[in-house]
Amino acid sequence: MAALLYASRAADCPYEIVLVAANDPGAAGLNLAAAEGVATFALSHKGMDRPAHEARLDAALRDAGAQFVALAGYMRVLTEDFVVRWEGRILNVHPSLLPLYKGLHTHHQALVNGDSHGGCSVHVVTPALDDGPVLGQTPVAILPGDTPDTLAARVLIAEHQLYSRCLAGYVMRERSPEYLVAQVRARALGLPESDEVVSHGMPCFGIAKGKKFAYVAVDHHGDGRIALLVKISGADEQAALIDMDEARYFRPAYFGDGWIAIRLDLGDTDWDTVADRLERSWRSVAPRRLTALLDAADAF
Template identity: 45%
Template sequence: MKTKRIVVLISGSGSNLQALIDQVHQDPQVPADIVAVISNRPDAYGLERAKTAAIPAQVLDHKTFPSREAFDSALQALIDTYAPDYVILAGFMRILTADFVSHYHGRMINIHPSLLPDYKGTHTHERVLADGKAEHGASVHFVTAELDGGPVIMQVKIPVLPSDTPELLAARLLTQEHRVYPEVVKQLVNDRIVLGAQGIEVEGRLLTQPLLLANG
């Protein structure tokens, strides 16, 4: 099977990036290479993670561009120099233009800290607690022009505890994000999951609801 080429986009600490690096380096059943890590923030710690793993690390500072469209155009050009099979958003805190998303249709995924379609956007942990929800989770989805609105591939769920604060809830969920994101990438690079004309297909069968990762 062809080794897939992956470009990862980050904005911050890159803990999900690290989970993906560890997977690619350690799991022989993942035929993939992370060929570049690109950050829109020069101070993102994830860049150091990439350098430590001998992965090319690039900075494209969005603040130096006159518009969102100009930044996305330059970002697309930079990504395409690496000829990726997949583009993975790992804490990339930018709203992407429709043209950019369309260019990578079916090849770009994101992880969001909620059980989509609930709690799109930011401050998900605070909102879950404010609403008194019994359950929280993370969703890995294909990226479309609708913010956090693309087809959901897989979710992982955790209970909300009476003692939870937004910080505690976020920390407990993050450990599960580090499980679910690599699992989806493993399925993608092994050609088990594709985004077809009718929706997500898993080994040729149309997915009617998101896959659920068992608690580890």
């Protein structure tokens, strides 16, 4: 936690720590955070059932404005319900080279098995223990005479270096043009007979040899925004969307009333909504034989 906090003080760090929370009111990190001017939340889990405790924790995180959760020595396994509520937004650092040695006693296992290296991994948290996508790893050489404690001490240094870099990269990916275009591409090209070309300097998706149904604008005309452009029913729908959330939706220049631009670079994109908008737009230009094919697949 301290390593993440002090890394956040660098001028070019893309994240800030808004809350340090613990289930042990005596955790030393709480005093450190308070001394550094960071808000804290402590609630013992003793005497509380797990869902009630996690509900209080969840409320504290949201009240603080947290967008991501970085676990740092939090030794209680989070329930599936909590993880799902923060899906894709919880990271953890684990003292092994995953998928090796999930759970506890990782250094002991590396030594008993005669491994040449221990190490650490930063991964996305999923409901399965230590099983989410790995974002980064650092191998740490095992030395003659190492014990679990001596190996753990060196792995801890590696954790401090690795975690802040992985967290910074993960936070920034939702504002990275490459990541955002890739997310749209995966969903657009998953639609029947869709293809990708470059049009007006933008990634453009359409029916192969047919009409276009989506563009990704990256700083188009120097507006500083990354946005998905999709077809809609017309001016009324366009106005309604903009009125609902003018920070996210806007009228794309030169595209007219039949299109809407959806900001992708706000850091909280709902990719299910993006997939739905892409499919609707695709349906508006796809021939009947293709929409019938998709309808038949949806029926199963």
